[in-house]
Amino acid sequence: MAGLDLKYLLEEPTATAISYYNKMRMIDSTIMVFDLGGGTLDISIAEIKDGKFDVKSVCGDAHLGGQDFDEKIMKYVIEKIKKSFNHDMLQQPTLMKRLRQVCKKAKESLSLQMESYNLNLDIDDDTIVNVKISQSNFNQLCDDLFDRAMRMVELALRTAQISAEQIDNVILVGGSTRILKIQELLSDKFGQTKLRYNANPDEAVAHGAAIIANALEV
Ligand SMILES: Nc1ncnc2c1ncn2[C@@H]1O[C@H](COP(=O)(O)OP(=O)(O)OP(=O)(O)O)[C@@H](O)[C@H]1O
Ligand SMILES: [Mg+2]
Structure with a gap:
């Protein structure tokens, strides 16, 4: 990048997970960030242990939104x-x-x-x-679109080698997660009590990136 010293590349959903963790002061837990925006779906799974982030999987569909x-x-x-x-x-x-x-x-x-x-x-x-x-x-x-979204959830779990039961929090990010059927399907898969709606997508990405920058002493 022109004139910039690149220290670290951080995926958006991972930044969101870090921000959420920081705000909620969560103890050890496993988080899935499900970000369905205008044009893309991004999913990431991260395990938090002793304040450390271990990103287990990052996947998505660049043509689903x-x-x-x-x-x-x-x-x-x-x-x-x-x-x-x-x-x-x-x-x-x-x-x-x-x-x-x-x-x-x-x-x-x-x-x-x-x-x-x-x-x-x-x-x-x-x-x-x-x-x-x-x-x-x-x-x-929209049946096939819902199928594609849930297939991506399965892929994220498979890649991370964990089960739906092992996910403690599902953070819903992106305007399209307001679609009721999307919420219903995620609720069926993970349980209503695990869904978290309160992450502000734009702010969360920037906030998470700032935490990492601070940790790296950039
Ligand atoms: N109440 C709602 N119900 C369903 N969809 C909604 C609602 N409000 C906003 N959206 C949809 O959310 C989408 C925009 O979401 P968002 O702002 O998260 O996208 P983005 O970050 O710009 O896109 P991307 O992440 O794909 O690059 C639009 O398709 C919009 O129609
Ligand atoms: Mg987005």
Whole structure:
């Protein structure tokens, strides 16, 4: 790096784990950080013993994040409108951009325990279409994405050579961990009491990095 003396490379989820540990003053424990953001999934498992961090596994999917969930809703709406109005939205870039925004809004609203969301979109000057998306609709549409996320959890555990029961805390980071089904699946796997929602992702990464920098006396 230009003009900088590189001392240490720290992965984001690991920095989050360190920050969380530091804030909670936890005794010996095993932590999984599950960070599902806008475009990527990052998972890391670390064991803390006598104040020392042993990172057991770091893995992820660089192509799994919030926008994939948006695109599932988009595809569903495009097909519905094609069927009902014989209108092909794919040929209208401006409309597609608006569709992306409303689908993101629909997804985020469904995380607020809403039973269903009514998506409205004006496809031309005198046609406003309404598409209802229920929670179970959404879960079905995104089934393969949920599978991929949980398969990555399995891989992280396998790489670390530990079982789900051995994880003491699962730290949820990233906007997409607000998706209810993601929380439900992690709760089923690890138990509701192990899920921790209170890490601030941006702050946590910087905070963890600062702790390491201090320890390294950079
Ligand atoms: N209430 C919500 N329900 C579902 N998803 C949400 C909610 N709030 C935010 N998101 C999603 O979180 C994502 C952004 O998360 P975050 O800010 O953690 O991403 P990022 O750090 O920029 O991305 P990445 O880590 O992938 O590089 C967006 O896809 C957004 O739609
Ligand atoms: Mg992120």
